[in-house]
Amino acid sequence: MKILFVADARSPIARNWIRHFVERGDEVFLASTFDCGLDFPVARFLFIPTAFSQLKARTSQPGGAPAPMPASARTLALRARLRQWMGPLTLPSSARKLRAFIREVKPDLLHAMRIPYEGMLAAAALEGLALRPPFLVSVWGNDFTLHAPSAPLMRYFTRRTMKAAGALHTDCRRDARLAQEWGFDADKPVLVVPGGGGIKTEIFYPPKQPPKEPVVIQPRGFRAYVNNEAFFKSIPLILEKRGDARFVCPAMRGEPQAAAWIKELGVEHAVQLKPPCSQAQMGEEFRAAQALVSPTTHDGTPNSLLEGMACGCFPIAGDLESIREWVERGKNGLLVNPNDPLAIAEAVLTALEREDLRREAAAYNAEVIAARGGYERNMNLAVEFYKKAQAPKEKK
Numbered sequence: 312m313k314i315l316f317v318a319d320a321r322s323p324i325a326r327n328w329i330r331h332f333v334e335r336g337d338e339v340f341l342a343s344t345f346d347c348g349l350d351f352p353v354a355r356f357l358f359i360p361t362a363f364s365q366l367k368a369r370t371s372q373p374g375g376a377p378a379p380m381p382a383s384a385r386t387l388a389l390r391a392r393l394r395q396w397m398g399p400l401t402l403p404s405s406a407r408k409l410r411a412f413i414r415e416v417k418p419d420l421l422h423a424m425r426i427p428y429e430g431m432l433a434a435a436a437l438e439g440l441a442l443r444p445p446f447l448v449s450v451w452g453n454d455f456t457l458h459a460p461s462a463p464l465m466r467y468f469t470r471r472t473m474k475a476a477g478a479l480h481t482d483c484r485r486d487a488r489l490a491q492e493w494g495f496d497a498d499k500p501v502l503v504v505p506g507g508g509g510i511k512t513e514i515f516y517p518p519k520q521p522p523k524e525p526v527v528i529q530p531r532g533f534r535a536y537v538n539n540e541a542f543f544k545s546i547p548l549i550l551e552k553r554g555d556a557r558f559v560c561p562a563m564r565g566e567p568q569a570a571a572w573i574k575e576l577g578v579e580h581a582v583q584l585k586p587p588c589s590q591a592q593m594g595e596e597f598r599a600a601q602a603l604v605s606p607t608t609h610d611g612t613p614n615s616l617l618e619g620m621a622c623g624c625f626p627i628a629g630d631l632e633s634i635r636e637w638v639e640r641g642k643n644g645l646l647v648n649p650n651d652p653l654a655i656a657e658a659v660l661t662a663l664e665r666e667d668l669r670r671e672a673a674a675y676n677a678e679v680i681a682a683r684g685g686y687e688r689n690m691n692l693a694v695e696f697y698k699k700a701q702a703p704k705e706k707k
């Protein structure tokens with residue numbers, strides 16, 4: 312196939328997905344809304360700035376993970392709000408550049424990986440084309456619940472993107488349902504698999520022996536929809552009963568807000584802020600931890616949650632509809648109010664104290680990942696889905 316992806320090429324999620332088609336031998340073109348280097352070859356790479364993405368420094372780090380920009384939670388929220396209100400105004404000029412690329416490449420399939428702003432950009436570009444390739448859109452966890460209703464233009468362009476899409480990939484069943492509320496035709500093809508394709512079990516696998524040390528990992532970093540304040544405020548509550556507990560926070564080194572909370576709460580001795588980690592490093596971190604905490608207020612299927620589960624780490628996550636598709640409270644994890652430090656602390660203490668619960672959850676989660684989360688399985692489904700999306704529509 313000749314495939315044109317429109318994606319944030321910095322994203323490990325997008326890279327995991329796109330790499331499969333490169334390695335399969337398909338002719339892959341990539342229009343990225345952020346400028347970055349790649350660690351795999353494509354037929355052509357084009358940077359198309361969208362929603363002020365040109366203001367971000369170029370990154371060429373292995374795995375595509377951009378270096379974190381130290382900022383407070385409030386600053387992150389303000390930046391996100393600015394993009395939600397003003398970002399769509401940049402789409403017409405960006406769409407002209409993508410439209411010319413589509414005319415040049417003549418792809419068999421156009422796949423936009425995320426609605427804001429990649430799906431919006433692709434939908435706008437297609438409006439000026441007489442001959443349009445089949446258009447597939449991926450929906451990531453916050454597209455409908457956080458971004459779509461955030462501003463008038465976001466609502467307008469989300470609806471326009473869903474009406475233009477000929478096929479849909481979502482990372483949870485909830486979003487397949489919500490897509491119809493935003494204008495997607497229920498008769499069109501839908502695939503529900505994790506956003507990055509799933510878990511590479513050669514990287515994310517259980518340890519030979521369960522970890523003995525009470526280590527807790529928070530793998531979500533700093534994002535506007537992650538309640539890190541509640542997480543850090545739960546730490547002294549946990550230490551009151553488990554003074555030996557230790558907390559590992561990848562991608563948080565250099566975050567001034569995290570450092571301020573740690574100092575204010577007096578928990579410097581128990582918390583380790585780490586730089587961004589490669590996938591292999593994250594596998595080692597998960598295998599060394601007894602529990603992981605994902606205190607998100609909006610989410611789909613977080614890849615880091617599945618990665619931790621695949622490594623035998625006991626999951627504690629925000630009680631969201633999408634997360635309940637993977638975690639059954641009290642059976643293979645615990646679901647909590649992500650805004651409540653006490654609730655997070657009680658769940659972590661339960662996980663640390665209940666070796667039997669951790670052991671049973673690890674066994675069950677291994678079955679869950681094998682059945683629904685495996686990368687090779689899901690990417691084979693994606694190949695078949697691409698073929699279905701390209702198939703001529705039957706006349707009724």
